[in-house]
Structure formats: C-alpha cells, structure tokens
Amino acid sequence: MGRFDYDLIVIGGGAAGLVSAKLARGLGKRVALVERGRLGGECTLYGCVPSKTLISAARTAALIRNAPKHGLDIEGSRGIKTDNVMTRVRSVVEEVYRGHTPEAIERLGITLLFGEPAFKDNHHIQIGDKTWSSKNFLIATGSSSFIPKIRGIDSAPFFTNETIFGIERLPSSMIIIGGGPVGSEIASAFNSLGVGIDLVHKHVRILNKEDPELVDILSSKMREEGVRLRTSCKPVAIRREGGGIALEMEDGTNSATLRAEAVLIAAGRRPNIEGLGLENAGVQYTPRGIRTDLRLRTSAPNIYACGDVVGPYLFSHMAEYQATVAVRNAFLPFQKTADYENAAWCTFTDPELARAGLTEEEARDRYGERVRVYRQAYGGTDRGKTDAADVGMSKFICYRGRLVGAHMLGAHAGELIHEAQLAKSLGIPFHRLYEVIHIYPTFTDVVKYPAKLCYIDRLKDNPFLKVLQKFL
Known part of the structure; x- marks a missing residue:
C-alpha cells in the first residue's frame, strides 16, 4: 500500500464516472468509485435509456396510425392501448442497469464506496464516519433538474425527468414547461401516445439553440400532429385545481391559464455540487458548475472533473469523451486538451x-x-417517398470546401449525421463524400446529393476548367 489508499477516487457512478473508473483500472491503477444512489447515473436511470424506450413506443404508435399512408387498413381496431408502455420503459432500464450492477463493477477490480462524500482536503474525502485518501480525484456528479421560481411551485405537484418514468399510466393531458431537448422529446412522444400536450417555452422557438430553419419545420410538424406550442410565454403561477393542475402564463402583453392532468418541468439542468465540500479541496465553482481548464483539471491540480457537472455540453457521449481526456491527463505523460469543435x-x-x-x-x-x-x-429522395418519410431536410455548411456545420431533420437523422461528422472531424473535404459509393435506395441520399452540389461548385471554381471551357 502506498502513501494513499487509492490512485484515483471517482465521485459519481454515471456515464462519466463509470468510464473514468474503468479506464483508470485498465491502466493498472487502484481505483474506488463513490456513488450515493444506484450506479448508472442520469442517462441509464432517468434520461437516455427510458426516454428512448418511450420514444420507440411512440414511433410504433405513430406508424400504426399512419398505416393508410402505406396502403394498409387496420380492421376491428379499438385504438392503441398504452397501459403497459411505462412498464416496458422500466423493464428496459433494468435490463441496461444489469451491466452496471455493483457486482459487475467490482469484478473489474474497482472498489465501490456508497454514501454521501465530502472533501476534507484535496487528498481526503469523508463518507459517513470513514475517511479515504487518494492521489487523484475525479468529480463526475452530474446534474439535476432545474426548478424555476414560479409562484405556487412549492405546493403544486409536478414531474421531472427523474420521476416521470415512474408513473403507472399516461395522463390524459400534460403541460410541459421548457422546450429544450428533454421537453421537446417528451412532448413529441407523449403526444404520439395520445396525451394532450401544451408545451410552454420562454423563447420564440423551441430548441432555440438549434438551426432555426430546421426547428421551424419541426415545429410545424408538431403543431400539425396536435402539440400546442406556447412559445414566447413565461409561466408565472401554478396551483392545484380539482384533480389536475392550472398554470398561469404571460407572453408579454396577454395572460392565459392552461389546465391539464399533470405538469412536467423540463426547464434546464443544475450541477450537482451541493455537500461536496469543494471549498475544503480548493476546487472553484460557479452556479453553472465546476471550473476546469481544457485538460479537465480543476483549480486543485490533483482533482479533475467531467460530465454535466462541468459542461458545456450535457450529453452522455460528451461526458464519456471528457472522461477519457481527464484520466489520460491524470496518469499519462502526454497531456491532451478537450476539443469541442467536433x-x-x-x-x-x-x-x-x-x-x-x-x-x-x-x-x-x-x-x-x-x-x-x-x-x-x-x-x-426516393427512400423518403417509399417510406412516406418526406418531412425533413439536411443542411450542410461549408467554408472553403470543408464542413463547419451539419444539421439534419428527418428519419434516422441521429444515425445519418455520422457520415458528415466523420468528414468534419477528419478534415475530409465535403465534396469527397460524393465520390463514395452510396447504396441505393437509402436515406444517405440526404448526404450524397448535397455533397454532389459541393462537387459541382468545386468544378465551377477550378481556374483551369474555367479556361478550358472557353475552348470547348
């Protein structure tokens, strides 16, 4: 045993924490992982996994309702029953969780410490009545739902993403406060499953950080399908009313009251930093999270941080990326900086x-x-026609022939974006993607056709070809 109990103590057993602990252990380090609840974190328990399972059910329901678009008639249907949807959601969460059980982690040689940790100094933490020491620490405590100040919020029942997936049945109607990713996803899914949705958002557009052109197309589609988008509106008061909830809102000049069976608050996130004793360790932080440099090192040189508690991008895949950077910098001689350009x-x-x-x-x-x-x-595109998936657009932004931005709205956009992401990350000129053989008929035409336009522009801009054309 060395001077310290461990080479690395990771605080937080979510995406960033699990990746950090496993990577450090793979480097042969003595590692402990501290978690106050269940392993798996926000993504597994309350975010990515349950929401995507819910969305899968919603898409299936939408496909059934749109059967006539595919030449099908459903006879004798009594409608789509959603009684078992949330049970299915929770069963998938448990299935994924089995990969993060304490037994699975301990088999890797990682020590698990359960409880509420607090720093005593930059080399010691206390959990209950025990103190543990480590040469290095990595803070990956994640984030929680931000609850806005609304009159009456303390006495009115509401859901967040941490509680909504625990419901037994879908409500008949719901008000969603916040039109960011969480609010927009749940609004879309619940609406497809028959829940009446009012989505209240303070900005002019939902998903106001995304490309406005594509968001406008998406907003039109959501409205056509029945989602009531209340943009440029501020919730001012909330109260119980009968068996449901009433929300008063203002749009700057007018006020209105919405009523629904339930309310979901999806108004942003706040970093989980309370009770950690960061001051004792010399770790600086703000209300937005822990301060780090691009090496993910905090103001205490032996303490690193990554994931939602740091930002700027609150996604599990970004947390995993940061975790690899932080662990590498903690233990390897060649330092790496986090690059958010991609x-x-x-x-x-x-x-x-x-x-x-x-x-x-x-x-x-x-x-x-x-x-x-x-x-x-x-x-x-031909595939858009065959699959009746004609809503959406791809959009590629180039400077000097190279991608600086790519945006897709449409079927399988989350998968299709990776071709552009690969080209952008590796510095491959966009026109080169047209030279790649794309299988027909597939949705990859939404990449191939714009790359063809870029290829044509490149030919037009070629000075040699401009001269040659004069003689042809």
Missing part, C-alpha cells in the same frame, strides 16, 4: 433533429459571406 448531438423528436458543428448564422458570423450552404429535402 461536438455533435441529436434531439430524438419525431422526426429526429441532429447537429454537428456551427449553425448557418454562427458560421457566417465567424467566416463571413464565403460560407456556402447545401440542402436536401427528405421528400426529394
């Missing part, structure tokens, strides 16, 4: 909205008018 994500509405890199507006602000934009509507 961050990518997807909002799993119906249809999906995926993004990699800059929006058109951001690109023009950075590079000026030399930016070129290439688009392709899903309805203009």
